[in-house]
Amino acid sequence: MTKKIALPLTEKDIENLKSGDSVLLSGVLYVARDAAHRRMVESLDKGETLPFDVKGQTIYYMGPSPAPPGKIIGSAGPTTSARMDAYTPRLLTAGLKGMIGKGVRSLEVKEALKKHQAVYLAAVGGAGALISRTIGKSEVVAYPDLGPEAVLKLEVKDFPATVINDIYGGDLYVEGKKRYNLA
Amino acid sequence: MRTVNAGIVTDAVAGLFKEANYTLGEGVLAALKRARREEESPAGRQALDAIIENASIAAEEKIPLCQDCGTAVVFLEIGQDVHIDGGYLYAAVNEGVRRAYEEGYLRKSMVERPFSDRKNTGDNTPAVIHTYIVPGDKLKITVLPKGGGAENMAKLGMLLPASGKKGVIDFVVDAVNEAWSNPCPPVIVGVGIGGTAEKAVAMAKHALTRKVGQPSPDKETAALEKEILHKVNRLGIGPMGYGGRITALAVHMETFPAHITALPVAVNLQCHSARHREVVL
Structure with a gap:
């Protein structure tokens, strides 16, 4: 039932992912929130190179709590993805292939996912302590001046996520609600 | 007159915020x-x-429990026979917040000038403090670290009195439906009905401090809570919006008389990580 997937996502992985699939991801995830997204899009618009190559990569929308002594990271659950909607189509054009967050995306993002053959996954919001256990390494790779919103590179093992939007137009939020709606 | 030292308040607030952020209350876990x-x-x-x-x-x-350790919301019920010495009460509360978030490795999420610079205040202060003067000589402190995802789904409706009970039910159910997966369901739905605009909003937030699932002491209000919960759980949103039966764990409602022209209704959603703690000094 649960698919194990090595990051970065391959074309074949993406083709095989369907809304509602539950996956365990292992490999590299980049972490960025709105402030970092704004800067990345500004850089792209100016024709500058990004601090990390988004081509083929997966971005996790997250702002961790501080790491207590002896720990790699603090609580590390997803944040609301809608705040990144304005920047996402531009990053998809630049080759981004996966995003992990929580909550519904805009119509524009959903269309861009189909067009650029990329996927949107959700992690369980409010499960930051559980998710932190899957993170083996965390380092700041860009915009250190943004503090808790700096871009991080994580190495994860069996990071749990659920496919929300696939490349075929599938949308778990829409389908799930429809299936269980009694109103 | 009873005297409570401001330092005691600081210690209590610091302890409550740490505990609330690490340990889910037994009632919430059971729900x-x-x-x-x-x-x-x-x-x-x-x-x-x-x-x-x-x-x-x-x-x-x-x-x-969650990396979003929230806005530090604090409710103070101050007995009118209590005197605070050794400092300003609100400063003591903020010092407690500062200490909890620093010592407790909690995320500091407050930004100054939210409309422009949005510079982090660095210590998660200021707390949002609600004060009530009550009879007696005790000081009750309730802390509620409130996450952004759920708070951003809050709604206020100034309904026409003619919309009545049905108008209230539709407004609340629609608010949950529109919030969809964003507030991290299963949620607790805080509702404030009556008073003025700001009174309704404050009641909706305060309703979230009730023990989860405990019905209103007023029979008619309790019945309305039950009816709305039933309707919300027919929406199909389910845990985290993945589809399912349990969209809300409870509906908590507070009411107040309103002006002859008015029917204010406010909704404040609490994510499943319902972290609140209280102490009586």
Whole structure:
């Protein structure tokens, strides 16, 4: 039932992912929130190179709590993805292939996912302590001046996520609600 | 007249915020476990399993349940026969917040000038403090670290009195429906009905400090809570919006008389990580 997937996502992985699939991801995830997204899009618009190559990569929308002594990271659950909607189509054009967050995306993002053959996954919001256990390494790779919103590179093992939007137009939020709606 | 030292208030606030962020209250955990038993959707059950396991990891490792350690909301019920000495009460509360978030490795999420610079205040202050003067000589402190995802789904409606009970039900159910997966369901739905615009909003927030699922002491209000919960759980949103039966754990409602022209209704959603703690000094 649960698919194990090595990051970065391959074309074949993406083709095989369907809304509602539950996956365990292992490999590299980049972490960025709105402030970092704004800067990345500004850089792209100016024709500058990004601090990390988004081509083929997966971005996790997250702002961790501080790491207590002896720990790699603090609580590390997803944040609301809608705040990144304005920047996402531009990053998809630049080759981004996966995003992990929580909550519904805009119509524009959903269309861009189909067009650029990329996927949107959700992690369980409010499960930051559980998710932190899957993170083996965390380092700041860009915009250190943004503090808790700096871009991080994580190495994860069996990071749990659920496919929300696939490349075929599938949308778990829409389908799930429809299936269980009694109103 | 009874004297309470400001330093004691600081210690209490600091302790409560740490505890609230690490350990889910027993009532909330029990409600989540009940939801797990009742949920039919496999994806919803899986989400609830993660939420329940997360609670035991956070408590055991003393790391925050959620990386969003919230706006520090504090309710103070001050007995009119209490005197605070040794400093300004609000400063003492803020010092407690500062200490909890620094010592407790909690995320500091408050920004100054939200309309422009949005510079982090660095210590999660200022707290949002609500003060009530009550009879007696005790000081009750309730802390509610409130996450952004759920708070951003709050709604206020100044309904026409003619919309009546049905108008209230529709407004609340629509608010939950529109919030969809964003507020991290299963949620607790805080509702304030009556008073003025700001009174309704304050009641909706305060309603979230009630023990989860405890009905209103007023019979008619309790029946309305039950009716709205039933309707909300027919929406199909389910845990984390993955589809399912349990969209809300409870509806908590507070009411107040209103002007002859008015029917204010406010909704404040609480994510499943319902972290509140209280102490009486």
